[in-house]
Amino acid sequence: AHLLSDTFDPNEILIYSTNVDRTIMSAYSELTGWYPLGSGDKLARQERSQSLPPFEVTGLEETLSKLEDDALLEGFQPVPIHMGEEINKILKGQDEDTCPIFKKLKEEVMKDPVFQQRIELYRDTVVKNLKEDWNLNDTFNIQTVDPYTDSYYSAMFNLRLKKEFDLGREIVDRLIADRYNYYTLLTDEMTRLASTKFHNFVHTRMDQRIYSTDSPLRFVFMSAHDSTIASLLAGVEQKQETQPFFATSILVELWKKEGTAGDKDEDFYAKYLYDDQPLNINNSCDDQGRCDYAGFKNYLKSREIEGDFDEACAYAESSSTTMIVAISTSAAGLIALGV
Template sequence: MSKPIFILFTLALLLGIISGDTIVSVVSTFRHGARSPIDKSSWDLGVWPQGYGELTPEGYRQHYLNGKEMAYRYIEQAQLISPKFSVSEIYIRSTDLNRTVMSVQSQLYGMFSNGPQLAQTAFNQKAVPPLLNVQNQQQAITALGEHALPNGYQPVPVHVVSASYDNMLVGSSIAACPRMAEILQAQQQTDIYKQKVAAYTQGLQKQISQVFGITVSYEVAGYMADTLTTDKFHKFDWPPGVTDEMYYQMYGNQNYTNSYFYTPEASSLAGSQFFQAILDQFDGTISGTSTRKFGFYSAHDTTLIAFLNFLGVFDGNNPIYASTLIFELHNNNNAYAVHISYNGASILLDGCVDPCPYATFKEMMQEKIIANVTEACQLQNDEAELSYNYNPYLDINALS
């Protein structure tokens, strides 16, 4: 074979491989967008009209823009899902909090900005409620035209589970998984934890006491950094005396305090149901027994930390607002593989290539998945008295 012919053959082969590769199923999980601080602090200089722990307009926009990117990738380019929202193609689940529900709603609005229209013009006057004397009804009908809702809005069904029973998306919380308290206690007995607390007591704790007028634990100092981060993001001033250096020390506390309890066991307890859901969706796609093509899971930073730890790729840095972890199932001439990305960067699993052959990926996940998480989450010694330093990141009421 001559060199030019060989080159053409190689190019044709490569083009065939590329054209044969299609995305056939996707699971996306993400942290909610920007929000107000979880709790009120006397020193917080921010102004929060909607109250505490609520998604801000900036958070709406973050997820709306995420949705526009998802639309470009999976509707326009990959043609994975329909341009019009279909309940048979998409499943949406969120933790039972306003900010996570509103985040995924904002994201889906970005994906499906052109909502449904009435089936017939005749329904303009027929599709009305059985209320009498609705104010400005005819004016509203005229403004809608053929649209079901203003501005092409597409309602989406969001499924939630009460936090105390949500082992999928808040599986690190002690309320959902009491076993986490025993793991936390054990981790607080390690040398590295004790060394960090001792160093904090001798240094940063004293600075915080001088600036804020309060003496707080190692964990709470990290939690205070979350409020400072929220203020910083929304362009509010910090209290006098808080320097960048001090903030980054507190932020370092947060990076550690919201992740040190994720031992391999804890990561499996918090991640098993989610990764089983991925396998179930992908298996359904491969076998042709399911029409679901996209799963959205709206959660928290600690949720993503659990999942990244489950994969063995957590880098120690707290996920920022709207951080997104995506699993794509690719079909390349009936050879299935999984591509994973986090905030746009590809993730390479230890012991696999990218994309990871699905059989290998599935085997790797199944090695860590706990079949009965509810049972495994029970206390191993319910007669022992637990004693540990309070950690807000294991408290459902302080989910960040």
């Protein structure tokens, strides 16, 4: 039996994406695999004349000829891709726009000896290249390099750029990985903030599947970024030496154990796969990557931040904070004068 029905059923599958064109297009690319062209609804003969748009359409006859009995061109199945602020908390917890406290945490990291030692690796390679190619004279730090890493990555797929910015894939991969492992995700607090909403989403949805008799949801697909993958791996203490490459995947699966009723945690195991390779989460999984679900869930919970996510992420610049205090003080004074 297939995991999903041949026809899209919104009760079976959810698709999430960050609000970026390339991740939305990646999600649509996946959808054409699950629901290929030609699998969409067909119209009965009497429906074809009743399904015309209630407004004038240029080239209507030509379009109808192409459609034949398809409801949409090429038999396309329309499937919604969900985006929004709450989804960003799941997929972009490491971004300052989603979690403003990261600005302060990154400033603290730049003073950390571990960070300072790591960036020395790039002084005679990336930094030298940046200064020569872009005439940069900034004091080097990861923030200096950050805007240009995509250009280095692009050089791997463009011969002109490759000649101009030839550093080699190995050093670029390591640089981009270090940008996260030794900067954005250096501390345990940062990795927890970046991944806590995803962890909570995973075990909450899996619990619903186990304990809710009316939960037909079978698959959730999320389209995001290499930074998302890096953050989620760091969140389960599985940092990688190289940055996740294009089309990298994380797959979290829930399996029912044979011969069980399937009505409690102990009847299930979970698997956490990175590019199809099982990870030994919390050193508690067998050689096939099977982790008892109860322990797996408790571990994910232990990796979440304590308290409210929005409160933990809240941060205001010192100048803004001073202004707020000043306004509050003035307001209190006005009240006192009113008395």
